[in-house]
Amino acid sequence: MSRPRRFQRAAVLGSGADLVDRASRALINWDMHRRAGLVVVTEGPATVGRTVTLRPRTGPGAWLRIAAPCEVTSVIDSPTARGFTYRALPGHPEDGWESFLVERDPVTDVVRLRIEAESAHATLLAKWGAPVARCEQNRLTRRYLAALVDRPGAPRPEGDHRPV
Template sequence: MSQIRRFEREAHLGSGAALFDRAGDQLMDWQMHRRAGFVVVADGPATPGRTVTLRSRTGPGAWLRLAAPCEVTEVTDRPDARGFTYRALPGHPERGWERFLVRRDPATDAVSLTITAESAHATLLARLGAPVARAEQDRLTRRYLAALRPVGHSS
């Protein structure tokens, strides 16, 4: 049995209602995943019960032709937060869940993306290549965090 890994990462995207709306829309329609280097197979935006299959265009997942099927389990749609949680389905190299949340602080107007996840290796390949699998997960998380930033914004 592999060890469960929990983490939370956050990126400041900028500020303002327009950025919040744009980032929230792009998150919900899988653009963040596409910009992070995934081929996304889904029948529509993130909604509870929606399944999505992700295939990496870069990194080890691309040359191993790994598919990562997930199911959206929860959606957040509030004036100050938009996002979703999905869980790994059988066939995914990891088991667990991941939450993506774009938030706008009403006091400061700051917009951020928070990613929270809990996972463990689900396949023999992931367990055998644990250091590579964790490094790839970290690389993809960094790409997610960068994917919703406006062009020219790097903080």
């Protein structure tokens, strides 16, 4: 296995409790993943134990017909934060986990999407194509962050993908 890579990213989505509801519903129901350009194969919303297979619609992953099976390992549902974490299952090109959290600051009313992940290349193809695999992971993370922004296609400056 290659050396794990860990990262955190965030984007300001907008403000307000109604935005938390809309964005977290889109997250839990896999709409964020779909808006980011993935085919989502699952039987329902993100719940602990739920499996999902993600396939890219564009880019190298689509050309190679890469499938990424995952299992939801935890769900957060509080008045100020909602989201989930999933882990890669056998057959996924990476070994690791990814966490998505929509949160609202109760003082400023600002709503953010936070993404945190740790992964290492798990397949020979991912190891051989490591630079392409990392670029694809970064591209997908940018698309996740843009997918829930209140103004479509306009991530706020915090979403410029520097570590949080």
